[in-house]
Amino acid sequence: MKFIDEYRQGDIAQKLAKQIAHLTDRPLKIMEVCGGHTHTIFKYGIEDLLSENITMIHGPGCPVCVIPLGRVDDAISIAEQPGVIFTTFGDAMRVPGSKTSLLDAKASGADVRMVYSPLDALKIAQKNPDKQVVWLALGFETTAPSTAMTILQAAKEGVENFSAFCNHIMIVPALKALLDSPDLQLDGFLGPGHVSTVIGTRPYEFVPREYGKPVAVAGFEPLDILQSIYMIVKQVVEGRAEVENQYARCISRDGNRKALEVLFEVFEPRDYFEWRGLGSIAHSGMKLQKKYAAFDAELKFNVPGLRIADPKACQCGEILKGVKRPWECKVFGTACTPETPIGSCMVSSEGACAAYYNFGRLSKIAERSTSNGESKSAPMSVVV
Amino acid sequence: MTSDFSPSPLFARVERARRRKHKFSDEQITLAHGSGGRAMHELIEGLFLEYLRNPLLEALEDQAVFEIANGSGASRLAFTTDSYVVTPVFFPGGDIGRLAVCGTVNDLCVSGARPVYLSAGFILEEGFPVADLRRILASMRDAAEEAGVQVVTGDTKVVQRGSADRIFINTSGIGVIESDIQLSAARAQVGDKVIVSGLVGDHGTTIMIARGELELETEIESDTAPLGTLVREMIEEAGSKSSLDAIHCLRDPTRGGVATTLNEIAMSSEVCIEILEDLIPVREEVKGACEILGLDPLYVANEGKLVAIVAADVAESIVARMKQNIYGQDACIIGEVKREPQGIVSMRTNFGGTRIVDMLVGEQLPRIC
Numbered sequence: 001m002k003f004i005d006e007y008r009q010g011d012i013a014q015k016l017a018k019q020i021a022h023l024t025d026r027p028l029k030i031m032e033v034c035g036g037h038t039h040t041i042f043k044y045g046i047e048d049l050l051s052e053n054i055t056m057i058h059g060p061g062c063p064v065c066v067i068p069l070g071r072v073d074d075a076i077s078i079a080e081q082p083g084v085i086f087t088t089f090g091d092a093m094r095v096p097g098s099k100t101s102l103l104d105a106k107a108s109g110a111d112v113r114m115v116y117s118p119l120d121a122l123k124i125a126q127k128n129p130d131k132q133v134v135w136l137a138l139g140f141e142t143t144a145p146s147t148a149m150t151i152l153q154a155a156k157e158g159v160e161n162f163s164a165f166c167n168h169i170m171i172v173p174a175l176k177a178l179l180d181s182p183d184l185q186l187d188g189f190l191g192p193g194h195v196s197t198v199i200g201t202r203p204y205e206f207v208p209r210e211y212g213k214p215v216a217v218a219g220f221e222p223l224d225i226l227q228s229i230y231m232i233v234k235q236v237v238e239g240r241a242e243v244e245n246q247y248a249r250c251i252s253r254d255g256n257r258k259a260l261e262v263l264f265e266v267f268e269p270r271d272y273f274e275w276r277g278l279g280s281i282a283h284s285g286m287k288l289q290k291k292y293a294a295f296d297a298e299l300k301f302n303v304p305g306l307r308i309a310d311p312k313a314c315q316c317g318e319i320l321k322g323v324k325r326p327w328e329c330k331v332f333g334t335a336c337t338p339e340t341p342i343g344s345c346m347v348s349s350e351g352a353c354a355a356y357y358n359f360g361r362l363s364k365i366a367e368r369s370t371s372n373g374e375s376k377s378a379p380m381s382v383v384v
Numbered sequence: 385m386t387s388d389f390s391p392s393p394l395f396a397r398v399e400r401a402r403r404r405k406h407k408f409s410d411e412q413i414t415l416a417h418g419s420g421g422r423a424m425h426e427l428i429e430g431l432f433l434e435y436l437r438n439p440l441l442e443a444l445e446d447q448a449v450f451e452i453a454n455g456s457g458a459s460r461l462a463f464t465t466d467s468y469v470v471t472p473v474f475f476p477g478g479d480i481g482r483l484a485v486c487g488t489v490n491d492l493c494v495s496g497a498r499p500v501y502l503s504a505g506f507i508l509e510e511g512f513p514v515a516d517l518r519r520i521l522a523s524m525r526d527a528a529e530e531a532g533v534q535v536v537t538g539d540t541k542v543v544q545r546g547s548a549d550r551i552f553i554n555t556s557g558i559g560v561i562e563s564d565i566q567l568s569a570a571r572a573q574v575g576d577k578v579i580v581s582g583l584v585g586d587h588g589t590t591i592m593i594a595r596g597e598l599e600l601e602t603e604i605e606s607d608t609a610p611l612g613t614l615v616r617e618m619i620e621e622a623g624s625k626s627s628l629d630a631i632h633c634l635r636d637p638t639r640g641g642v643a644t645t646l647n648e649i650a651m652s653s654e655v656c657i658e659i660l661e662d663l664i665p666v667r668e669e670v671k672g673a674c675e676i677l678g679l680d681p682l683y684v685a686n687e688g689k690l691v692a693i694v695a696a697d698v699a700e701s702i703v704a705r706m707k708q709n710i711y712g713q714d715a716c717i718i719g720e721v722k723r724e725p726q727g728i729v730s731m732r733t734n735f736g737g738t739r740i741v742d743m744l745v746g747e748q749l750p751r752i753c
Contacts, residue, residue, distance in 0.1 A: 008735050042739075049737070337401070349678075357742075358740065359739040360739070362395070362730055362740055
């Protein structure tokens, strides 16, 4: 396929991997922030190409993975109210709440529909004026502009039966929280690609400035990722720390001005928002501004709004912070599988656990790598 | 790479969990139970088999094969059934009628049988236009003629508006196996070659686009077709070059696509199936559409393709013969059967890595057949 195959060439990958290995044999830990990158890394076995001194740490950039249990329960409770059509992206359907998932709620009679865009949800609202149509707004700055556009359109066309249950989150506060976390020693970041098409690369400039860590904003094809790793390692070796843009074919320093305008028009930061595994992070969530309150499902419906602790066996938190790697979780692949996920990292194809389970099990990476240099092998106990 | 496979402790731990027989503990049916992936397997093995178990059903092939004694000896028959709920009812390259004939015919063909008779049961929603029904029946007639079968019995039910979506069709079929051929998902042997009969992923992609939700425009058409002549020619070729025994398994990779079919074979035969990404034939448009939708063509349904596991020494000549058939023009070898790791389908990627091609978990494309 044109414009795709070029970025998936194995011989170039081998050469790039060799060049990375030539740069240094120092142990380096690089976090890919974005779940899309995690998916690519496992799908193409990129870690198997890298020399042993380089460890990829899988970050919290999978929006489905970081949604806390309590918010899933809230979504289900809205979906179960009579007269509601609840619309969502497909991959949120199977995320387990504390008791059930949206897929279960649908089977029990709730009208839950999978859509490809919030604009489709708005169309459903226009076709069903006697129903309340709720959009499960989920994702980083990548998907937030489409929610914002939809709200603006709903307001313009006076669609009163449409609202959004807003769980949009922002990447920069999460990055800050990670950088401030004492148990995390990272040497550099692969900056998220899709988010950056909206926000640009400028918002990451505090990372080298304040924390002295290099950033390379990366595309999603395997060669994009290898090249970005090369850029980071090169910065480390040369004693530089700056934001480099590997994904210049899609991203500029200032981002997409139009999308940002729409975002600022519709949303404002929440004081706090809870992230699964990372806890509450200040100013990391978005909510609808007062002037769009009529479209805010949190105000329209009574939601339980409870904070619910993760299941004890689940180590999603450690995995999202990169403290543990997927196979170091005791329930990985035994009690927690893509069919019966306990933790959210096993649900979305962008979750580190699901990506490793689906693609990586033949890889030898689990044997050679360690997290923070502690255990040398995966724990063998099976908890079921 | 699999020749020197040594399982890591982690791999072994996960495999043990994968093989464990799952008790079916779900309390209600969700769409995942109909997706052709693992949830459906658990439903079938954990529930249907528990209540209805018998040696024929237990084999979990796409059809039951049995002998019926007659005056002088016995006839080997193949028997199968399938229900069709595809939406939209009409799509580029076919409609629910053509699908209902071809799908059942193909499930018979892949046992080595010559399909003979079909039944057809219709569930019609109140208000369904008769003009549409005529169109569907005409295409059933044409497909039956092409496949050499007759619809000899049927049933009709009409349900209240809202109790069904337009039209559902069930067809059952009977075929006669006229040779001694033994085909089974459990017969793949180390060293065998894996053949697909043509471009994969056309049907599922067509249906997805035909729903119009994506506003994509392509010229992809469903591949819905009866495969009787193709199978007959393959069997003839095997018989003339070595023996009928050289063809070990045939399957039509419908729901869940080639990936799911290969997983079923790898599990039943306790072998590893290794495929090579750059050998798998996929139309550029299908690749593009799947890339946009985040799907993998390997998991997308086909309705006019088959997967064959055949002895290595006849693989080339079988492929050459398949290429002469209109429904086998793009046939090719995509991989081979290895010993280890058992029950696994692995793929060597163009990128130079090896990855697992697992069973589908959730719903990828609802109501494609």
